[in-house]
Amino acid sequence: MSEKIAVVGAGLIGRAWAIVFARAGFDVAIYDAVPQALDACQQLLRENLSDLAQHGLIDEAPDVVAARIKPAASLADALQGAVLVQENVKETVEVKRQIFAEMDKLAAPDTILTSSTSWIPTSEFSEHLPGRDRILVAHPVNPPYLVPLVELAPAPWTSKKAVARAHDIYTRAGQSPVLLKKEITGFLLNRIQGAVLNEALNLYENGYASSEDLDKVLKDGLGLRWSFMGPFETIDLNAPDGIIDYAQRYGHTYRDVAKTQLPNEWNETTLKQIESERRQELKTDQLGERSRWRDNRLMGLVAHKRKQAK
Ligand SMILES: NC(=O)c1ccc[n+]([C@@H]2O[C@H](COP(=O)([O-])OP(=O)(O)OC[C@H]3O[C@@H](n4cnc5c(N)ncnc54)[C@H](O)[C@@H]3O)[C@@H](O)[C@H]2O)c1
Structure with a gap:
Protein backbone atom coordinates (compact mmCIF):
# COMPACT_ATOMS: atom_id res chain seq x y z
CA MET A 1 0.00 0.00 0.00
CA SER A 2 1.22 3.51 -0.82
CA GLU A 3 2.16 5.95 1.94
CA LYS A 4 -0.40 8.65 2.61
CA ILE A 5 0.20 12.41 2.66
CA ALA A 6 -2.37 14.85 4.08
CA VAL A 7 -2.66 18.27 2.43
CA VAL A 8 -4.45 20.85 4.58
CA GLY A 9 -5.79 23.88 2.69
CA ALA A 10 -6.84 23.39 -0.93
CA GLY A 11 -5.90 26.82 -2.31
CA LEU A 12 -3.14 27.62 -4.79
CA ILE A 13 -0.29 25.95 -2.90
CA GLY A 14 -2.20 23.03 -1.30
CA ARG A 15 -3.50 22.00 -4.71
CA ALA A 16 -0.02 22.14 -6.19
CA TRP A 17 1.42 20.00 -3.36
CA ALA A 18 -1.34 17.42 -3.97
CA ILE A 19 -0.04 17.09 -7.55
CA VAL A 20 3.59 16.77 -6.40
CA PHE A 21 2.84 13.88 -4.04
CA ALA A 22 0.26 12.10 -6.23
CA ARG A 23 2.55 12.30 -9.27
CA ALA A 24 5.24 10.51 -7.21
CA GLY A 25 2.83 7.68 -6.26
CA PHE A 26 1.76 8.80 -2.76
CA ASP A 27 -1.93 8.65 -1.77
CA VAL A 28 -3.12 12.17 -0.98
CA ALA A 29 -5.99 13.26 1.28
CA ILE A 30 -6.81 16.93 0.73
CA TYR A 31 -8.85 18.95 3.23
CA ASP A 32 -10.17 22.53 3.31
CA ALA A 33 -12.31 24.28 5.92
CA VAL A 34 -14.38 25.76 3.06
CA PRO A 35 -16.23 22.97 1.17
CA GLN A 36 -16.50 25.11 -2.01
CA ALA A 37 -12.70 25.43 -2.09
CA LEU A 38 -12.43 21.65 -2.07
CA ASP A 39 -14.99 21.37 -4.92
CA ALA A 40 -13.25 24.05 -7.03
CA CYS A 41 -9.95 22.30 -6.43
CA GLN A 42 -11.04 19.14 -8.34
CA GLN A 43 -11.52 20.96 -11.66
CA LEU A 44 -8.32 23.01 -11.24
CA LEU A 45 -6.33 19.87 -10.46
CA ARG A 46 -7.53 18.25 -13.69
CA GLU A 47 -6.51 21.35 -15.69
CA ASN A 48 -3.03 21.48 -14.09
CA LEU A 49 -2.49 17.75 -14.66
CA SER A 50 -3.54 18.01 -18.29
CA ASP A 51 -1.02 20.88 -18.85
CA LEU A 52 1.72 18.78 -17.22
CA ALA A 53 0.85 15.79 -19.43
CA GLN A 54 1.12 17.97 -22.54
CA HIS A 55 4.70 18.86 -21.58
CA GLY A 56 5.61 15.25 -20.71
CA LEU A 57 5.99 16.18 -17.04
CA ILE A 58 3.95 13.29 -15.62
CA ASP A 59 4.77 9.66 -16.32
CA GLU A 60 1.17 8.43 -16.10
CA ALA A 61 -2.21 9.52 -17.51
CA PRO A 62 -3.67 12.57 -15.69
CA ASP A 63 -6.66 10.46 -14.51
CA VAL A 64 -4.34 7.92 -12.86
CA VAL A 65 -2.55 10.69 -10.92
CA ALA A 66 -5.84 12.48 -10.08
CA ALA A 67 -7.34 9.23 -8.70
CA ARG A 68 -4.71 9.23 -5.92
CA ILE A 69 -6.00 12.60 -4.62
CA LYS A 70 -9.07 12.20 -2.42
CA PRO A 71 -11.03 14.97 -0.68
CA ALA A 72 -11.35 14.44 3.08
CA ALA A 73 -14.54 15.25 4.99
CA SER A 74 -12.73 16.44 8.12
CA LEU A 75 -9.27 17.34 9.35
CA ALA A 76 -9.24 14.15 11.45
CA ASP A 77 -10.04 12.01 8.37
CA ALA A 78 -7.32 13.72 6.35
CA LEU A 79 -4.66 13.12 9.02
CA GLN A 80 -5.65 9.50 9.76
CA GLY A 81 -2.70 7.27 8.76
CA ALA A 82 -0.66 10.07 7.10
CA VAL A 83 3.16 9.89 7.19
CA LEU A 84 3.38 13.65 6.60
CA VAL A 85 0.93 16.55 6.73
CA GLN A 86 1.57 19.59 4.52
CA GLU A 87 -0.28 22.65 5.88
CA ASN A 88 -1.26 25.44 3.43
CA VAL A 89 -3.76 27.74 5.13
CA LYS A 90 -3.77 31.51 5.71
CA GLU A 91 -0.43 33.24 6.36
CA THR A 92 -0.87 34.65 9.89
CA VAL A 93 0.81 33.52 13.10
CA GLU A 94 -2.58 33.16 14.90
CA VAL A 95 -4.02 30.89 12.19
CA LYS A 96 -0.84 28.78 12.04
CA ARG A 97 -0.85 28.42 15.87
CA GLN A 98 -4.46 27.28 15.84
CA ILE A 99 -4.19 24.77 13.00
CA PHE A 100 -0.92 23.26 14.34
CA ALA A 101 -2.46 22.88 17.83
CA GLU A 102 -5.40 21.00 16.23
CA MET A 103 -3.19 18.88 14.01
CA ASP A 104 -0.81 18.04 16.86
CA LYS A 105 -3.78 16.67 18.83
CA LEU A 106 -5.20 14.67 15.93
CA ALA A 107 -2.11 13.21 14.23
CA ALA A 108 -0.43 9.96 15.27
CA PRO A 109 2.80 10.60 17.25
CA ASP A 110 5.15 9.68 14.39
CA THR A 111 3.37 11.80 11.72
CA ILE A 112 5.55 14.70 10.51
CA LEU A 113 3.74 18.08 10.45
CA THR A 114 5.03 20.68 8.00
CA SER A 115 3.96 24.21 7.04
CA SER A 116 4.22 25.89 3.63
CA THR A 117 4.54 29.30 5.30
CA SER A 118 6.69 31.76 3.35
CA TRP A 119 7.82 33.89 6.29
CA ILE A 120 6.82 32.53 9.73
CA PRO A 121 9.54 30.60 11.61
CA THR A 122 8.52 27.19 13.03
CA SER A 123 9.25 28.29 16.61
CA GLU A 124 6.51 30.96 16.40
CA PHE A 125 3.71 28.42 16.03
CA SER A 126 5.07 25.23 17.64
CA GLU A 127 6.77 26.24 20.91
CA HIS A 128 4.04 25.20 23.35
CA LEU A 129 2.84 22.06 21.58
CA PRO A 130 3.49 18.58 23.05
CA GLY A 131 4.53 17.23 19.64
CA ARG A 132 6.78 20.17 18.73
CA ASP A 133 9.71 17.87 17.91
CA ARG A 134 7.90 16.65 14.72
CA ILE A 135 6.94 20.12 13.39
CA LEU A 136 8.89 22.13 10.80
CA VAL A 137 8.49 24.58 7.93
CA ALA A 138 8.73 23.11 4.43
CA HIS A 139 8.51 26.20 2.25
CA PRO A 144 6.01 23.22 -6.44
CA TYR A 145 5.14 20.74 -9.23
CA LEU A 146 7.32 22.86 -11.55
CA VAL A 147 9.88 24.39 -9.19
CA PRO A 148 11.33 21.59 -7.04
CA LEU A 149 13.08 23.60 -4.30
CA VAL A 150 11.67 23.10 -0.78
CA GLU A 151 13.24 24.89 2.19
CA LEU A 152 13.25 22.80 5.36
CA ALA A 153 13.40 25.24 8.27
CA PRO A 154 13.11 23.44 11.64
CA ALA A 155 12.83 25.05 15.09
CA PRO A 156 15.69 24.47 17.57
CA TRP A 157 13.54 21.71 19.17
CA THR A 158 12.55 19.89 15.96
CA SER A 159 14.19 16.46 16.15
CA LYS A 160 16.96 15.49 13.70
CA LYS A 161 14.95 12.35 12.98
CA ALA A 162 11.88 14.36 11.91
CA VAL A 163 14.03 16.56 9.64
CA ALA A 164 15.70 13.50 8.10
CA ARG A 165 12.33 11.81 7.50
CA ALA A 166 10.91 14.96 5.91
CA HIS A 167 14.04 15.28 3.73
CA ASP A 168 13.59 11.68 2.58
CA ILE A 169 9.86 12.09 1.81
CA TYR A 170 10.35 15.29 -0.23
CA THR A 171 13.24 13.72 -2.13
CA ARG A 172 11.13 10.67 -2.97
CA ALA A 173 8.39 13.06 -4.09
CA GLY A 174 10.83 14.47 -6.68
CA GLN A 175 11.56 17.75 -4.83
CA SER A 176 14.94 19.32 -4.07
CA PRO A 177 15.12 19.96 -0.29
CA VAL A 178 17.59 22.40 1.30
CA LEU A 179 18.12 22.79 5.04
CA LEU A 180 18.10 26.05 6.99
CA LYS A 181 20.53 25.24 9.82
CA LYS A 182 19.11 27.90 12.15
CA GLU A 183 16.02 30.05 11.99
CA ILE A 184 16.03 33.41 10.19
CA THR A 185 13.16 35.48 8.77
CA GLY A 186 12.60 34.91 5.05
CA PHE A 187 14.49 31.60 5.10
CA LEU A 188 16.99 31.37 2.21
CA LEU A 189 15.11 31.97 -1.03
CA ASN A 190 13.16 35.08 -0.01
CA ARG A 191 16.26 36.62 1.57
CA ILE A 192 18.16 36.21 -1.70
CA GLN A 193 15.15 37.38 -3.75
CA GLY A 194 14.86 40.33 -1.33
CA ALA A 195 18.52 41.29 -1.87
CA VAL A 196 18.02 41.33 -5.66
CA LEU A 197 14.77 43.33 -5.37
CA ASN A 198 16.41 45.78 -2.97
CA GLU A 199 19.18 46.53 -5.44
CA ALA A 200 16.84 46.68 -8.47
CA LEU A 201 14.61 49.18 -6.62
CA ASN A 202 17.64 51.30 -5.66
CA LEU A 203 19.02 51.35 -9.20
CA TYR A 204 15.59 52.29 -10.59
CA GLU A 205 14.84 54.92 -7.95
CA ASN A 206 18.21 56.61 -8.42
CA GLY A 207 17.71 56.83 -12.19
CA TYR A 208 20.33 54.32 -13.36
CA ALA A 209 18.00 52.25 -15.59
CA SER A 210 14.40 51.65 -16.64
CA SER A 211 12.33 48.87 -15.06
CA GLU A 212 12.32 47.10 -18.44
CA ASP A 213 16.12 47.08 -18.64
CA LEU A 214 16.46 45.95 -15.01
CA ASP A 215 14.16 42.99 -15.77
CA LYS A 216 16.35 42.24 -18.82
CA VAL A 217 19.47 42.05 -16.62
CA LEU A 218 17.95 38.97 -15.03
CA LYS A 219 16.03 37.35 -17.89
CA ASP A 220 18.69 37.87 -20.60
CA GLY A 221 21.69 37.85 -18.27
CA LEU A 222 22.09 36.36 -14.82
CA GLY A 223 18.90 34.29 -14.94
CA LEU A 224 20.07 32.13 -17.85
CA ARG A 225 22.98 30.76 -15.81
CA TRP A 226 21.06 30.76 -12.57
CA SER A 227 18.55 28.27 -13.96
CA PHE A 228 21.20 25.56 -13.69
CA MET A 229 23.93 26.83 -11.32
CA GLY A 230 24.09 29.05 -8.25
CA PRO A 231 26.24 32.10 -7.41
CA PHE A 232 29.11 30.09 -5.90
CA GLU A 233 29.44 27.71 -8.84
CA THR A 234 29.12 30.72 -11.17
CA ILE A 235 32.15 32.50 -9.71
CA ASP A 236 34.06 29.21 -9.42
CA LEU A 237 33.89 29.05 -13.23
CA ASN A 238 34.45 32.76 -13.90
CA ALA A 239 38.18 32.81 -13.10
CA PRO A 240 40.69 30.25 -14.44
CA ASP A 241 41.63 28.91 -10.97
CA GLY A 242 38.29 29.00 -9.20
CA ILE A 243 36.79 30.90 -6.29
CA ILE A 244 39.95 32.23 -4.57
CA ASP A 245 41.31 33.41 -7.92
CA TYR A 246 37.94 35.15 -8.62
CA ALA A 247 37.96 36.79 -5.18
CA GLN A 248 41.53 38.07 -5.69
CA ARG A 249 40.61 39.57 -9.06
CA TYR A 250 37.17 41.03 -8.23
CA GLY A 251 36.58 40.81 -4.46
CA HIS A 252 37.65 44.40 -3.75
CA THR A 253 35.19 45.72 -6.37
CA TYR A 254 32.28 43.78 -4.82
CA ARG A 255 33.28 45.05 -1.37
CA ASP A 256 33.30 48.67 -2.64
CA VAL A 257 29.92 48.18 -4.35
CA ALA A 258 28.46 46.58 -1.18
CA LYS A 259 29.24 49.78 0.75
CA THR A 260 26.88 51.69 -1.61
CA GLN A 261 24.04 49.12 -1.42
CA LEU A 262 21.66 50.64 1.13
CA PRO A 263 18.30 49.26 2.31
CA ASN A 264 15.49 50.44 0.03
CA GLU A 265 12.34 51.86 1.67
CA TRP A 266 9.92 50.52 -1.00
CA ASN A 267 8.42 54.02 -1.24
CA GLU A 268 5.03 54.49 -2.86
CA THR A 269 6.15 56.96 -5.55
CA THR A 270 8.77 54.55 -6.89
CA LEU A 271 6.37 51.61 -6.81
CA LYS A 272 3.66 53.64 -8.61
CA GLN A 273 6.15 54.58 -11.35
CA ILE A 274 7.17 50.95 -11.85
CA GLU A 275 3.52 49.88 -11.79
CA SER A 276 2.69 52.46 -14.47
CA GLU A 277 5.57 51.26 -16.69
CA ARG A 278 4.45 47.65 -16.23
CA ARG A 279 0.80 48.54 -17.04
CA GLN A 280 1.95 50.05 -20.35
CA GLU A 281 3.50 46.66 -21.18
CA LEU A 282 0.67 44.58 -19.72
CA LYS A 283 -2.86 45.65 -18.80
CA THR A 284 -4.29 44.54 -15.42
CA ASP A 285 -6.83 42.26 -17.13
CA GLN A 286 -3.96 40.49 -18.96
CA LEU A 287 -2.15 39.45 -15.75
CA GLY A 288 -3.97 36.07 -15.53
CA GLU A 289 -3.20 35.21 -19.16
CA ARG A 290 0.45 36.21 -18.67
CA SER A 291 0.67 33.99 -15.55
CA ARG A 292 -0.47 31.02 -17.65
CA TRP A 293 2.16 31.97 -20.25
CA ARG A 294 4.79 32.03 -17.46
CA ASP A 295 3.73 28.57 -16.24
CA ASN A 296 3.95 27.23 -19.79
CA ARG A 297 7.43 28.69 -20.24
CA LEU A 298 8.40 27.13 -16.90
CA MET A 299 7.06 23.76 -18.04
CA GLY A 300 9.14 24.00 -21.21
CA LEU A 301 12.23 24.84 -19.14
CA VAL A 302 11.61 22.02 -16.65
CA ALA A 303 11.10 19.54 -19.53
CA HIS A 304 14.41 20.74 -21.05
CA LYS A 305 16.25 20.36 -17.72
CA ARG A 306 14.85 16.85 -17.28
CA LYS A 307 16.03 15.86 -20.77
CA GLN A 308 19.50 17.27 -20.07
CA ALA A 309 19.70 15.40 -16.75
CA LYS A 310 19.03 12.12 -18.55
N1 LIG B 1 1.04 31.80 -3.04
C1 LIG B 1 2.35 31.60 -3.10
O1 LIG B 1 3.04 31.95 -4.07
C2 LIG B 1 3.03 30.84 -1.97
C3 LIG B 1 4.34 30.33 -2.17
C4 LIG B 1 4.94 29.61 -1.12
C5 LIG B 1 4.25 29.42 0.09
N2 LIG B 1 3.00 29.95 0.24
C6 LIG B 1 2.31 29.73 1.54
O2 LIG B 1 1.31 28.73 1.37
C7 LIG B 1 0.23 28.97 2.28
C8 LIG B 1 -1.09 28.98 1.51
O3 LIG B 1 -1.06 30.02 0.54
P1 LIG B 1 -2.02 30.02 -0.74
O4 LIG B 1 -1.46 31.02 -1.69
O5 LIG B 1 -2.26 28.62 -1.21
O6 LIG B 1 -3.39 30.59 -0.09
P2 LIG B 1 -4.89 30.42 -0.62
O7 LIG B 1 -5.65 31.57 -0.07
O8 LIG B 1 -4.91 30.18 -2.10
O9 LIG B 1 -5.40 29.07 0.10
C9 LIG B 1 -5.63 28.94 1.47
C10 LIG B 1 -6.72 27.87 1.68
O10 LIG B 1 -6.76 27.50 3.06
C11 LIG B 1 -8.11 27.30 3.43
N3 LIG B 1 -8.20 27.41 4.89
C12 LIG B 1 -8.13 28.53 5.65
N4 LIG B 1 -8.20 28.20 6.96
C13 LIG B 1 -8.27 26.85 7.03
C14 LIG B 1 -8.33 25.90 8.09
N5 LIG B 1 -8.32 26.30 9.36
N6 LIG B 1 -8.37 24.58 7.79
C15 LIG B 1 -8.36 24.16 6.50
N7 LIG B 1 -8.33 25.01 5.44
C16 LIG B 1 -8.27 26.34 5.71
C17 LIG B 1 -8.88 28.38 2.66
O11 LIG B 1 -10.26 28.04 2.53
C18 LIG B 1 -8.13 28.36 1.31
O12 LIG B 1 -8.73 27.45 0.39
C19 LIG B 1 0.55 30.29 3.00
O13 LIG B 1 1.13 30.02 4.25
C20 LIG B 1 1.55 30.94 2.06
O14 LIG B 1 2.44 31.82 2.71
C21 LIG B 1 2.37 30.63 -0.76
Missing part, protein backbone atom coordinates in the same frame (compact mmCIF):
# COMPACT_ATOMS: atom_id res chain seq x y z
CA PRO A 140 7.80 25.56 -1.46
CA VAL A 141 8.16 27.82 -4.49
CA ASN A 142 5.00 28.39 -6.52
CA PRO A 143 4.10 26.05 -8.16
